[in-house]
Amino acid sequence: MGKFVITKRVNGEFQFNLKANNGQIILASEGYGTKPSCQNGIESVKHNAQDDTKFDRKTAVNGKPYFNLKATNGQIIGTSEMYETVASRDNGIESVKNNAPDATTEDLSS
Known part of the structure; x- marks a missing residue:
């Protein structure tokens, strides 16, 4: 089972x-102004990760593949690392x- 940190x-x-x-990071969020907003982002990942259409498969300028996970409103809620293939x-x-x-969820923000 995975863990949000x-x-x-x-x-x-x-x-x-x-x-x-x-322990490998498989998705990283953008910055949030408040902890409750960050926690809402986690809930959004949990909900949207079940829908394959929410994964935007991309290729970086350097040719490396990566993906974004988007919420229902189209906003990016998480980005992957750059992959080799x-x-x-x-x-x-x-x-x-x-x-x-x-x-x-593990909270290390304190």
């Missing part, structure tokens, strides 16, 4: 990372789908 950035914003069982990116998407719905 909430941290606080140097600029005071909150962010979360979704980590797989092996399309197959690796697609495995990352499957990992988010499998880990996000039942993931626990």
